[in-house]
Amino acid sequence: xxxxxxxxxxxxxxxxxxxxxxxxxxxxxxxxxxxxxxxxxxxxxxxxxxxxxxxxxxxxxxxxxxxxxxxxxxxxxxxxxxxxxxxxxxxxxxxxxxxxxxxxxxxxxxxxxxxxxxxxxxxxxxxxxxxxxxxxxxxxxxxxxxxxxxxxxxxxxxxxxxxxxxxxxxxxxxxxxxxxxxxxxxxxxxxxxxxxxxxxxxxxxxxxxxxxxxxxxxxxxxxxxxxxxxxxxxxxxxxxxxxxxxxxxxxxxxxxxxxxxxxxxxxxxxxxxxxxxxxx
Numbered sequence: 440x441x442x443x444x445x446x447x448x449x450x451x452x453x454x455x456x457x458x459x460x461x462x463x464x465x466x467x468x469x470x471x472x473x474x475x476x477x478x479x480x481x482x483x484x485x486x487x488x489x490x491x492x493x494x495x496x497x498x499x500x501x502x503x504x505x506x507x508x509x510x511x512x513x514x515x516x517x518x519x520x521x522x523x524x525x526x527x528x529x530x531x532x533x534x535x536x537x538x539x540x541x542x543x544x545x546x547x548x549x550x551x552x553x554x555x556x557x558x559x560x561x562x563x564x565x566x567x568x569x570x571x572x573x574x575x576x577x578x579x580x581x582x583x584x585x586x587x588x589x590x591x592x593x594x595x596x597x598x599x600x601x602x603x604x605x606x607x608x609x610x611x612x613x614x615x616x617x618x619x620x621x622x623x624x625x626x627x628x629x630x631x632x633x634x635x636x637x638x639x640x641x642x643x644x645x646x647x648x649x650x651x652x653x654x655x656x657x658x659x660x661x662x663x664x665x666x667x668x669x670x671x672x673x674x675x676x677x678x679x680x681x682x683x684x685x686x687x688x689x690x691x692x693x694x695x696x697x698x699x700x701x702x703x704x705x706x707x708x709x710x711x712x713x714x715x716x717x718x719x
Contacts, residue, residue: 442466444482445524446713449516451661451690452485453713454503456524459489463500467718469508475718476506482716485657488517490525497541499525505656512603513544515664515706519557522549523710544602552707561665561704564672564697565600573598573606574630583676590624597673598635601704604655605669606635609679613641613651622653638666640674645681648674650688661690668704671695 445456455475459466467475472487474480484506491500501521503514518540526533537550548560565571569578575598576582582598587606594608606625610616616639625637634655641649650670652663667686674680675697683696694707 442718443715444718445527445715446482446484447520447524447710448713449519449662449664449690449708449710450688450693452516452663453483454514454517454520455482455484455487456520457487457489458528459491459502460499460528463491465489465491465502465504469504469510472504473506473508485654485660486514486517488514488521488524490521490528493539494541497539497546499538500541501547505654506658507656509656510543511656513542513547513601513665515559515561515601515666515668516662516708516710517664518542518547518549518559519664519706519708519710522551522557522559523712526551527712542602547602555709556707557710558705558707559664561601561668561706563702564669564704565602566598566672566676568598571598571600571604572632573604573635574632581676583673587628587630589628590621597677599669599672601665601668603665604631604633604635605638605666606631607638607640607670607673609640609642609674609677611641613639613649616651618651618653618659622659626653626655636663636666636669638663638670638673640670642674642679645674645679646684648680648684648686650686652688662688662693664693664706664708667693667695668697668706672697672704
């Protein structure tokens with residue numbers, strides 16, 4: 440059976456999008472997703488995203504398989520791509536520019552903006568060690584500027600969950616970080632029982648930071664939306680950032696804001712169609 444797909448990217452973080460609205464179960468397996476994500480023998484992507492029927496009153500459900508076959512709770516760049524994909528599928532029948540999407544991280548609400556950008560209500564960050572989860576601090580305490588030994592060096596880390604786990608460390612020069620060496624050491628560190636996404640942040644100004652990321656299950660990527668959100672939260676918690684800032688990733692900038700009034704984080708960035716095809 441042929442399966443139609445469309446490839447999108449959000450700042451170079453690229454995904455294979457599949458219309459899965461006729462079934463609540465993904466139409467391909469994690470093992471098949473690994474093959475499709477292979478950049479030499481497949482389509483090439485950081486993950487496969489399925490748009491499934493909504494649950495509990497939501498418009499749609501999002502599932503995602505990473506390029507290694509694992510399933511994350513959510514993906515910030517991916518949900519922007521999914522919103523653009525769903526709007527394209529709906530075409531003229533589109534009822535709204537905003538969707539309520541059920542994810543393993545809760546209900547996420549992306550909104551298509553008039554300028555082509557997608558603004559996403561990413562919800563309220565979780566800050567307690569038990570919510571990350573991590574064993575760096577007791578479960579009911581926050582992890583802010585805590586020492587962690589990784590790859591023979593002590594790093595000051597702050598941990599934030601945006602529905603998926605993030606470990607943020609601030610550095611003088613993100614370009615100098617050997618991500619391919621350090622990233623796996625963080626991801627598989629015993630302090631993180633469900634593994635971890637790791638962001639290295641260089642604060643240029645309180646409203647402008649540079650970020651590089653090692654994503655759990657995907658490795659080095661050009662952008663990570665939940666990571667950008669978690670990094671701004673970490674910057675505010677450590678007194679390094681303002682509540683609204685541009686996060687510059689290798690693939691381009693995201694606008695992130697952590698509102699004080701309701702503690703919700705908002706991410707705004709692009710979602711761009713690459714091409715469509717069929718999997719035979």
